Amino acid sequence: MRRAIVLVISSVLSLAVATPAYAASTVDYVALGDSYSSGVGAPGQSGTCLRSNTSYAAQWAARNDPASFQFLACGGATTDDVRTSQVPAMRAGADLVSITIGGNDAGFAPTILTCLTSSDSACAAKVAEGRAYVANTLPAELDATYDAIRAKAPDARVVVLSYPLIFDTSSILCEMSVAKRRSLNEGARVLDEMIKQRAEAAGFVYSEVRDEFTGHGVCSSRPWLNGLTIIPPQNSYHPNGSGYTSGYLPAFSGAA
Template sequence: MIPARLAAAALAATAAFALLPAAAAHAEFDPVRYVALGDSYSSGTGTGDYFDPACRRSARAYPQLLADGLNAEFTFEACSGARTADLLSTQLGALDAETDIVTVTIGGNDIGWADAVKACLTPLADCTDEIEDSERLVQLQLPGLLDGAYGAIANRAPNADVYVLGYPRLFNGASTCGALRQPSVAEQLLMNEAADRLAGVIRNKAEEHDFTYVDVRRAFEGHAICDDVAYLNGLAYPPSESYHPNAMGHQNGYYPAIARAIV
């Protein structure tokens, strides 16, 4: 028997497909040109199934799900580990005046977030300093980096609708799980607060560039690490899978959020 919460999540994902029939029908005559940019949260790292191992691009990632739903002419540029500099140097070649839709997640790797997460996984260690270091980068450096990235996207794809997707909170802030029982609840709350500050900066910069910000935090509520039906991996093997959305996170979290935003 399918658990009720899992069935509800599957129903939400099915409903997202129903949001896109008009665009898909239009694509039979004039295909929508869609380009997906960004980092591991767009490439599909965490799903465990990659057609491009170098960038960990996955057919289970939300960009591929969206492209399929739109029957779009699709270019998948997002790559695991990408920073704003990588986006600028390697990912913009597919953009031009004919591009209709662009999606992007970027910024998490520019603020040392992975280092903060690793520090919080160390037993008996306090990761407050690492979290605060990331927060300083969010406030002092990230706005300028996002200005450069978003400005370049707008210049290369002046007629596109650009959707900037945010990052989910990783933890439920109520319980620990796994063999290490790390991070502590207190550390989880600090990291969730930092994620909220990151979301605020990304939203503000996206809106300054007349892009649409897609907030996925609500879509992941009740599905964080240690929740019964988690849309995010905890500590996993290989380590690159850790602390990323799993296949359900893309299918039932990111994909419905972007589908609703486009419609």
């Protein structure tokens, strides 16, 4: 029953994406953030920032024809990168800003690597290390980043998107054990909760993508995220084309 409800909601959201609720031709849109905003994992990545036209940001701009579109999101970006490189590059007068950020600060890549190559207990310990960072250090980093965005675009609607839970935990056969998958998903949930808390404290709009990705994690029958990928390696554990089109794009469109 839950799956049927999710499918119905997804269909409704798809229709909403296809028919914009407003004319965006006067909107100046800026896409900030990390690999989940630049489009890593999808076809057509290019440049040092690995930006793709299949990213939710580029798709939204193509469908809504804003007055201007600055695609500043960059694979591997941290909160510090957003503050020192991306925000200064923003043109004045942005009306709409989107961002995913915080995952690299919390150690996304080294945590995944540890869980791939080590024991269940080592994976859990590495996730716990990241959770401690999220609880103790990340809040101030997010606050400073959100303050910088607001200072540069004081009148913009800023949409902060979450990260999905990467793994399906119901399947037996997978590249990671169930214990590792649960540890990583719980780490992602804790990260998302902190991002939500700080985004709302900043007066920004928080958009949760976990509902859109329900049933589409790595090792599910219809994954919207890449599993371990050898060529190109950066695609590992990032959304695929379906993840950006059917997951992130509706989540952003509904909040923009």
